[in-house]
Amino acid sequence: MHEHIRALARLPKAHLHVHFEETVRQSTLDEFAEELGRPTPRMTDFRSFIEFDELCQAAIDVMRTPDQLRRMVHEMAEDAAAHGCVWIEPAVWLPLHRRFIGPDEATLELLVDAGRDATVATGVGIGWLLAINRNEPVEQALEQARIARRWEGRGVVALGLHNDESRFPAEAFRDAFGEINGSGLLRVPHAGELAGADSVRRSIEDLGAHRIQHGIRVIEDPAVVDLVRARGVCLDVCPTSNVVLGSVPSLAEHPLPQLVAAGLRISINADDPVSFGCDVLSEYELCRAAFGFDDQALAQFARTSLQASAAPADVVARGLTGIDAWLAQAA
Incomplete structure (x- = not known):
């Protein structure tokens, strides 16, 4: 391991944009598939968004037992700790697990309990982001929002909005996000990936995105x-x-440097680690290698990730102190 990788692993950070099922280790996925006598889904073998979605479904199809989900939560926290994370907000769309695990809130209870155990074991705090799937009926969106509201303070920290923003714009989910009015839940929709700047504007104005x-x-x-x-x-x-799914043609054309220059708040994340062959640590390294961000800039990404998270105040404070210490050592 190169020294600069080790340095970034010691930089305290929060991982705010990652899909729970995609945190599975490929080796763990291999075991799950082998137990069923299934071909192992090779998660990086796709050439289009449709093929990507099909691989994701194949992976979820081998996640069948409560013990498997508990293992995934624990390994997610272990990996997060190795990457320097003190807090992680994995996103989950609960209906994905109805077939094998059961009702949505039974799945959520399992995940929250496993998350508490994983925090004790690894020191990484976990706050769950419950997702609304844009492709599903509005009644389901409302129900996921109500579940999030019921579980506020019990492990759920945010409400998200996933899938194709170009076909299902933010305003269609105004009522669902209205279900969490008056709560302390963060509002964290996907936008500005498959559709343009107006999708971001509507997410802020119609949904109150944090x-x-x-x-x-x-x-x-x-x-x-x-x-x-x-x-x-x-x-x-x-x-x-963004590169793998074609939101930008190449890293050289990625607007991250422009976003930073514009004074916007930015956190750095992995999204779908097992499919994209990355993790939050490698994304920080990419920011250093591909964009030329120095330690001060990387530390600011880490600060923002903590300050924009739903982590408890003591976790944020310890993380910020650790970032200052990291910079002092780097100097």
Whole structure:
């Protein structure tokens, strides 16, 4: 391991944009498939978004038991600790697990309990982001929002909005996000990935977004850049994901440096680690190698990740102190 990788592993950070099922280790997925006598889904073998989605479904199809999910939560926390994370907000769309695990809140209870155990074992705090799937009926969106509201303070920290923003715009989910009005839950929709800057604007104005997952296409409209900056909305950016799924043609054309230069709040994340062959640590290293961000800039990404998270105040404070110590050592 190179010294600069070790240094970034010691930088305290929060991982804010990652899908729970995609945190599975490929070796663990191999075991699950082998137990069923199934071919192992090779998660990086896709050439289009449709093939990517099919591989994700194949992976979920071998996640069948409560013990498997508990193992995944524990390994997720172990890996997060190795990457320097003090806090992680994995996103989960509960209906994915109805077939094998059971009702949504039974799955959620399992995940929350496993998360508590994993925190004790690893020291990494876990706050769950419950997702709404844009492709599903509005009644289901409302129910997921109500579950999130019921579980506030019991392990759930945020409500998200996933899938194709180009076909299912934010305003269609205004009522669902209205279900969490008056709560302390963060509002964290995907936007500005498959659709342009207006999708980000609508997510802020119609849904009250605190953070935007991706958000990179905000750069297409200076007025929306101004809105994001004025509202203090954090963009949870995933550089490798954006290239792999075609949101940008290449890293050289990724707008991250422009977003930083515009004074926007940015966190760095992995999105779908097992599919994209990355993790939050490698994404920080990518920011150093591909974009030339120095230690001060990388530390600011880490600070923002903690400050924009739902982590308890003591976790944030310890993380920020650790970032200052990391910079002092680097100097």
